Amino acid sequence: MTGAAIAISIGLCLLFFAWQQRRHRQIGGKRNPIERQYRPQHPQLERKLLKLLGGNRKTAERLIQQSRLRNPDRSADWHWEKVIYDLERDRWR
Structure with missing residues (x-):
């Protein structure tokens, strides 16, 4: 050759x-099995968060994990909604 x-x-x-x-x-x-456990019940929440983050799944997982650490007694959907709300609120300041 x-x-x-x-x-x-x-x-x-x-x-x-x-x-x-x-x-x-x-x-x-x-994948972290804990992350899979905290998938939202409503898939549109995951799509919306990923859209806000430009498809960056690692950032989404990090934000969800931080929310879970601060509020461990809340549901998975609540964490996804909270992260979305915080991102939208901070972008329009």
Whole structure:
């Protein structure tokens, strides 16, 4: 094999590996079981929060987790609604 063929082969392997990693994260990858437990009953809450955050799921999870730490006795939907309310309130100040 020539040097160019080896470089192309390595490049294709790296692209395939990156694609697999991205696909694994999109399908679900490793998720915290506690996070799954606190999914909202109404999926539109999750969609609205992700829309407000530009699709940043890690930030959404972090905000929900902070809300749960401050108010452990509340329902999952209450946390999602609270985070959405706080974001909308702070954006319009």
